[in-house]
Amino acid sequence: MAEFDFWYSIGSTYSFLTISRLDEWCAENNASVNWRPFNVRTVMTVQQNVPFAGKPVKSAYMWRDIERRAAKYHIHASLPAPYPISDLQLANQVALLGMSEGWGKSFTQTLYRLWFEDGVEAGSEAALTEALHRTQQDPRLVLARARAADMEQALVEQTETAVKLGVFGAPSFVVQNEVFWGDDRLDDALSWARVGHVM
Amino acid sequence: MAEFDFWYSIGSTYSFLTISRLDEWCAENNASVNWRPFNVRTVMTVQQNVPFAGKPVKSAYMWRDIERRAAKYHIHASLPAPYPISDLQLANQVALLGMSEGWGKSFTQTLYRLWFEDGVEAGSEAALTEALHRTQQDPRLVLARARAADMEQALVEQTETAVKLGVFGAPSFVVQNEVFWGDDRLDDALSWARVGHVM
Helix, strand or coil: CEEEEEEECCCCCCHHHHHHHHHHHHHHHCEEEEEEECCHHHHHHHCCCCCCCCCHHHHHHHHHHHHHHHHHCCCCCCCCCCCCCCCHHHHHHHHHHHHHHCCHHHHHHHHHHHHHHCCCCCCCHHHHHHHHHHCCCCHHHHHHHHHCHHHHHHHHHHHHHHHHHCCCCCCEEEECCEEEECHHHHHHHHHHHHHCCCC | CEEEEEEECCCCCCHHHHHHHHHHHHHHHCEEEEEEECCHHHHHHHCCCCCCCCCHHHHHHHHHHHHHHHHHCCCCCCCCCCCCCCCHHHHHHHHHHHHHHCCHHHHHHHHHHHHHCCCCCCCCHHHHHHHHHHCCCCHHHHHHHHHCHHHHHHHHHHHHHHHHHCCCCCCEEEECCEEEECHHHHHHHHHHHHHCCCC
16 A cells, blocks of 8 residues: 655645545545645745745636636535635644544544635634534634644644655655655655656 | 647746657647747746745755656656756747747757756857757847847737736646646646546
8 A cells, every 4th residue: 555644734725625635535546645734834934935925816826726626626615715824823733633633634624624615714713613513522622732832842843844854835745755746746646655756 | 639828938947848748748639739938037027926046945846846757758857957047038039939930849849958958058048059050040140030129029929918818937828718837737728628627
């Protein structure tokens, strides 16, 4: 079975495509993918990588591109979704906490559906609360734990790990030491995991 | 036969992949693609789109990504090629002049081979001269004509047309009013030309 890491940030628009299709894709391709939340905003700030802010033409293209590709993958979406999100850090700390307890993937998928189908901004307390409810978690308890210093530090460490691997954007797939950036590189990552080159 | 436009700029790194594989791809897919040089640098400057300058991690990734995809398409390359190129405008004015006389595509392919295989910076007079020689054109005459005010204006107008269509980067494919950005969207453009959606 092919195995690799999926680095994503809640707040990343193109990650929606991967998050929505990855389970089915893994089943079809006999692949096992490890979901790894990190804080892409801090990485982009440090690296002066500003993909869409102040770029209306590129932003409009991004939404149209996501719309076309969502249709390709039979993923429902109401676009554009609210963007950028207000608070990326807490959402990803919740996701990271959830990963250690087995509900992180379900939380992430639910939160993205709220964001991209219902238009609830994913960094908002309302979105986090609702997504946690739907994931059978107690929002009050989880949010308190996610806000604690140890979870803050844990996300910082995950982000540092991502940067050391060469990750600079989300979504990214890392296979051995190869970085593949973008939902559209998912099949390339699989190919690399299987045969060591892109087919 | 599927038909669409290929907007590119000499100076664009990812355009190398398209320029190198497009003839064979068209033959395999029964497609006819219209090569349209424009000045992506002026568009990016106006739109504050800075893809690689001052971004060493993203730049390193770009070269690695091109290397992997060139291997996928069996395209030879010695990477990284000199980048950014010094003068993008004259090279694209030469290409545009060549398009009106039937040698523009061959010139572009030859210039990219010089740039990506032999490491000759594509905006340099040396590269333009050698590429014109290999395309059976007189470099002195062509460069004089390409530098004239009417060719300067012609490239400006092509660039304005590209912008009106929603093109913001190179390479881009435009099918009816749909813009597809990136060599990795070539098959999507074909799909759109054939059936009106991305398959």
